[in-house]
Amino acid sequence: MEVGQLQRSFVEYMASLFREGFLDAQFSQLQQLQDDSNPDFVVEVVSLFFEDSERLLNDLTMALDQPNVDFKQVDAHVHQLKGSSSSVGAQRVKNCCIPFRNCCEEQNTEACLRCLQQIKQEYLLAKNKLQTLFDLEQQIVAAGGAIPMVQYSNDYGLSL
């Protein structure tokens, strides 16, 4: 594919991610932080996020699998997941954390398990989307092009 086309695809894809709520303004902040001294900043941070989230999701699964669920611990994990997902801009993942914490407060194992299920799904979706995005970026760079900057705006209107 030629560079221009790749770039257009990239922009559209990015816009859709914003529009559909997979990513929010925070992701744009990350993009803005990337510069020549840290050219792979976004990828680096998102990778950190992936690693950390998978660890947390595993911990959550284990914690909820106990005969006596330690809800404080579960809540702590969810809290952290909320923090990291919000920091990278993974909005839908973050949004799943809020009801999850409520379930923890109510000490409702069933509800927590449902929340966990949902959050896993959202996480996998987000991971998928982001990886697609990064692949596109790589292709553009490989084709010699520059990665277009897509700004997030509140009304999901995107500007280039």
Add this chain to the structure above:
Amino acid sequence: MNIGSGSLVTVPSSTGSWKSGDVVSDQFPVGLRVLVVDDDPTCLRILEKMLRNCHYEVTKCNRAEIALSFLRENKNGFDIVISDVHMPDMDGFKLLEHIGLEMDLPVIMMSADDSKDVVMKGVTHGAYDYLIKPVRIEALKNIWQHVVRKRKYEWKDNNFDQSGSVEEGDRQQKPSEDVDYSSSANEGNWKNSKKRKEEEEEVEDRDDTSNLKKPRVVWSVELHQQFVQAVHQLGIDKAVPKKILELMNVPGLTRENVASHLQKYRLYLRRLSGVSQHQNGLNNSFMGHPDATFCTISSLNGLDLQALAAAGQIPAQNLATLQAAALGKSATKSAISMPLDQRNFFSFENSKLRFPEGPQQLNNSNKQIDLLHGIPTTMESKQLANLHHPSQSFVGMNMQVNSTSQHNNSVLMRLSQSQPRTQLLNGANNGSQVSRLPLSMQQSLSPVLTQSGIVDNARGSVYNPVSQASSMVDFSVNQSKELQSYNFSLGSNSSGMSSLTNQGMLQEEVNSDIKGSRGFPSNYDIFNELQPKSQNWGLQNDGSTFDASLHPCMQGTQDVSSQLLLQQGISSTHNSGQNRNAPIEKPMYSNGDEIGHSNTMCGSQLNSGGGNMLAVKAERFPDADHQNTNIREQFGRDDLMSAFLRQQASVGPVETEFGFDGYTLDNLPV
């Protein structure tokens, strides 16, 4: 992923060129040295990048322990710390306290949790700011303001302190024990002291009025341990900055340094044991703080108590109000909520302080009276403030001393007015009890108050002057627990102490709240802790402790008053000593030297103290002897009350005295 490897970044050597406050280069705040602590690797990395983009020097770590060791190894290596609230190895607030105690750096908390109570916790623990995740770079760009602001206040504080002692001629009280620095400062030799400081690796003189740069004492682990040892050696109730300083024997360390550190330490201890108190106090604390003095009092925090005492200018009213406030608060809290640890620590025998109901009072009353007078209110202004509108009951107390028993009542009333007050009043029934109020504050106060029946009468009369105090005292409402005890002591001085007791009480309350409220917290914390002590002091009721405090009044027995003061942390300014002749308002007893100076002392102290009015360290009650005799006669609950009132009357227009002008400590850093 484990950030472990990446988290420990070599700490850059102190490049903080702009760190020295005086040098504000064009590039400021470029180079701000930030330590960021977060167990979330993603956030940590993002923050690091953002801070770098702000041109700050960043060190990141993912464990609180590591962060602390960083800070300890590199004293003055950082300007500001940003920490997450929820961390696996240590609670973020705990880290915050450690840093505050040991390094005195501004700390910013952050969390994905934006619930009000957590944010409030940050405030009460002294966080300089609270950021909600996800943190935006814009939020980080301005963190330098906290560093500058803190420095500015510290500098001002130092200066104030110095100038206060030096310049206030009428500060007789200028505690002789004041650190040499003071004296040298008096000679306008601040620079010298500063120099001396600079030579000290660990201790930087804070008072470097000569230049903008505000040298800061770095409380290394060793230094802090020395400090703790000294405090333990002295006993919580006797742990006044001056003595601590002497025990520590660290050249270059000023009493002010110790005083402010002591405050923090007390706050820390309070937190340890009585976090719950905060909650109570929180609601109240912000109450009634109408008085500027009140605020100032809190700001006194750290200002030397002695100075305050010296100032002794604190109008009795102020003290009274403070005390009243304290009392009021304490009343509510009645149970000194002092955390157990603290209690032990301070071994105040809070219970002792409480007004001994009935018979005990009589015994105490003597003491109490003294207490009131010159309650050694070591109450630091803060505490007074904390006392939170002591004015209500407490103030009445002080003021009342002179006036008739009515005053007492009013004082008591005041106390009772505030919610806790009722308790006080109960206890304070005795006329003499007025002073007791503080005790009641704790819990016993109420009984005392009731005894004197002050509740009804006092309300009216006393209240006015007290109002001032009360506002101050209000702060402590929340804290009430501690404050109560504390205030109580203040107030207990029938003579003039009443206010003091309030303070004590308030202090507790304030302590918790103080932080939030305004500069007080720090002050109050100490008081709160002192509470147990104070109780002795003001609250004669409690009996034993009270006795001690009472004594001072009587004969200006220093020990007693000092005890009281110490315990209560009341910046004695209020102290009661004043009651005697002068309106009780001036409880400020600066180190009790001025025995006959009660009035002035208090007043001046308050004023001069610049907030630490209460810091009257175990001051004796200046007019102790005079009042003592009076009081003696009356000892006994009722007697005490009346004695107190009498004194009040003799003192003169109490009310007027009370205007806590003294409290307007403008330089009180918040």
